[in-house]
Amino acid sequence: MKDKKEKPIYLDRNEFNYEVSPLVAESLASFNPNDLCTYTRYFQDGIKSELSAYLGELYNVPESNIVLGYGGEHILKNAIHYFLSVAKNKKIMIPSYSWWYYKAIADEIHGENIKYPIHEANGEFSYDIDKLIEIANQEKPYVLLIATPNNPTGNILPLEDLKRVLAAIPADTIVILDEAYTIFRKNTVQYIAELIKEFPNLLVIRTFSKFFGLPGLRLGYGFYGNKLKNFEDFNTMYLGYNKLTEKLGIAALKSTDYYNDVAQKLDKDKELYLKELNRLNGFTVYKSHANFILVKYPIELKEKLQKALNKEHIIVKFMNEDNLNSHMRITLGQTNVNKQVVDIIKKTALDK
Numbered sequence: 001m002k003d004k005k006e007k008p009i010y011l012d013r014n015e016f017n018y019e020v021s022p023l024v025a026e027s028l029a030s031f032n033p034n035d036l037c038t039y040t041r042y043f044q045d046g047i048k049s050e051l052s053a054y055l056g057e058l059y060n061v062p063e064s065n066i067v068l069g070y071g072g073e074h075i076l077k078n079a080i081h082y083f084l085s086v087a088k089n090k091k092i093m094i095p096s097y098s099w100w101y102y103k104a105i106a107d108e109i110h111g112e113n114i115k116y117p118i119h120e121a122n123g124e125f126s127y128d129i130d131k132l133i134e135i136a137n138q139e140k141p142y143v144l145l146i147a148t149p150n151n152p153t154g155n156i157l158p159l160e161d162l163k164r165v166l167a168a169i170p171a172d173t174i175v176i177l178d179e180a181y182t183i184f185r186k187n188t189v190q191y192i193a194e195l196i197k198e199f200p201n202l203l204v205i206r207t208f209s210k211f212f213g214l215p216g217l218r219l220g221y222g223f224y225g226n227k228l229k230n231f232e233d234f235n236t237m238y239l240g241y242n243k244l245t246e247k248l249g250i251a252a253l254k255s256t257d258y259y260n261d262v263a264q265k266l267d268k269d270k271e272l273y274l275k276e277l278n279r280l281n282g283f284t285v286y287k288s289h290a291n292f293i294l295v296k297y298p299i300e301l302k303e304k305l306q307k308a309l310n311k312e313h314i315i316v317k318f319m320n321e322d323n324l325n326s327h328m329r330i331t332l333g334q335t336n337v338n339k340q341v342v343d344i345i346k347k348t349a350l351d352k
């Protein structure tokens, strides 16, 4: 008998629900398998890889200050493991609401996690910058992790505030900036070179998984300031990365118009969520700079919402964390799916 079960629509993983860019598809189709017969590293040209050289040009950063990894996850894990294992000081500061994985990685090597606050006011979350600076100066952590945009709250740390933080914390604290959800636009590219120059203890991590919608490619990249050269040695693969992956990464970087169009669609659909659901009693939709949206709902509706979404095979993430347990994080789908989710939630909330 044929399996008639409908395929679930996963809106709980912050993946990409559009198609790859035509150029990425074309680059995959035209990849010459014989290219795999040699290593990626171009010893003779004095560069680490084609992709990091390309990124270096785009970002105006020396190629030597760029690292690659198996997703942002890999660079994050390597960085936290490396930094906390070489230091006596095992303190790492992470945002109070953040990707659970930060704490998990730090726990793996017995790091000491210190939380710093993110506040909620007027329909958005924001970092408490004064408090962050105060805690950093009190605790003197070896590593400070900042995520912008942050998962799951969707807020950013504006550049001016970031610079204020970097200038006000102990100079030897290493700062990891997780920018996995950053949108690739001129104004989000330009500041990197200046930032790592001015703050040599800074590592900025980005990925092809979110804006470029290629989480299955497992490709992340990072920029580090000159004091973190040892980390580069630790992280870099002597024989290079992966030729196919690098080629597709470059094709994605050449497709920014395509991905910016998608980002615009997502922005429009976030507006729909804000407009339609903020009107409902007990609901708050938080302003988000990422490819997901965080929604607070009346907790008594939890089961009804779960049932209504399940019925349509739609999976969203019902949060279950301290102070974030009557919230759901919904990854944006294509517009028709976003409209469907909004309708289901509205119907459930209005159904007495």
Ligand SMILES: Cc1ncc(COP(=O)(O)O)c(C=O)c1O
Pocket (backbone or CB within 6 Å): 013, 014, 070, 071, 072, 073, 074, 099, 147, 150, 151, 178, 180, 206, 207, 208, 209, 215, 218, 219, 220
């Ligand atoms: C906040 C944050 N940082 C980094 C990542 C890493 O993504 P990837 O390893 O796919 O680059 C994720 C993935 O969901 C994330 O939510």
